[in-house]
Amino acid sequence: MQKSVEDARPHSLFEDVYALVVGCVLIVLGLLLLRAAGLTTGGIAGLSLLFSYLLPVPVGLLFALINLPFFLFAGRVMGRRFMIKTVLLNLGIVITAGLAPEVFRLATIAPPVAAFAGGMVIGMGTLSVARHGAGVGGIGVIGLWLQQRHGWNAGRTQILFDAVILGASLTVLSPEAFIWSMLSAAAISGILMAWHRPGRYTGY
Incomplete structure (x- = not known):
C-alpha cells in the first residue's frame, strides 16, 4: 500500500546532502555537454547558456546570478528550508562549474548526442534535488510551486517556459543548433513528466 505524505519518512541530512551533490554534478555536466556543442536548452540552464554566448562570463556564475531574484520567491512561497537548499545548490553549481575546466575537457561532441545526453543529465539532476526539497x-522553483499548490505537472509547466526561452535563442543560434536545443529541452521535461508526479514520490 502506498504511504501517504503524512506517513512518509523524512530524508536524513546525509541523504539530502548527497542528493544536492549528485544534482549539482549532473547539472554542471549537462551544461558542459551543451556548451561544447554550442547548444542551449530551456529553463535557467538555457538562459545561462544563451547569455554565455553573448557575455564573457562563466556559465556557472550566470546560472547563479539569474537565479538571485528567484531565491526570495522560493523563501516566500516554498519555505525557508527549500530556499536554503536551493541557495546551497546554486553555490555548488558555481564552484563545480568553475573547477570543471581544470579536471574535465571535452574537445568535441556531436550536437545530437550533446542535446539528448545533456538534457537527460540536467533533467536527472533537477529530479534529484526536487525529490529532496x-x-x-528560477523556472524550476515556479514549476515545483505550481505543482504543489495547484497540482500542475512540473514537466508540462517547464515546457511552456522553455518555448519562450528557446524562441529567444533563435537570435543567437543557427537553425540546426536551435532544433537540437529543442531536443535537449524536451529531454529535461520528459524526465520531470515521467518521474516527478504528485503522489508518486512523497518523501522530502
Whole structure:
C-alpha cells in the first residue's frame, strides 16, 4: 500500500546532502555537454547558456546570478528550508562549474548526442534535488510551486517556459543548433513528466 505524505519518512541530512551533490554534478555536466556543442536548452540552464554566448562570463556564475531574484520567491512561497537548499545548490553549481575546466575537457561532441545526453543529465539532476526539497531555481522553483499548490505537472509547466526561452535563442543560434536545443529541452521535461508526479514520490 502506498504511504501517504503524512506517513512518509523524512530524508536524513546525509541523504539530502548527497542528493544536492549528485544534482549539482549532473547539472554542471549537462551544461558542459551543451556548451561544447554550442547548444542551449530551456529553463535557467538555457538562459545561462544563451547569455554565455553573448557575455564573457562563466556559465556557472550566470546560472547563479539569474537565479538571485528567484531565491526570495522560493523563501516566500516554498519555505525557508527549500530556499536554503536551493541557495546551497546554486553555490555548488558555481564552484563545480568553475573547477570543471581544470579536471574535465571535452574537445568535441556531436550536437545530437550533446542535446539528448545533456538534457537527460540536467533533467536527472533537477529530479534529484526536487525529490529532496530543493530546486535549481528560477523556472524550476515556479514549476515545483505550481505543482504543489495547484497540482500542475512540473514537466508540462517547464515546457511552456522553455518555448519562450528557446524562441529567444533563435537570435543567437543557427537553425540546426536551435532544433537540437529543442531536443535537449524536451529531454529535461520528459524526465520531470515521467518521474516527478504528485503522489508518486512523497518523501522530502
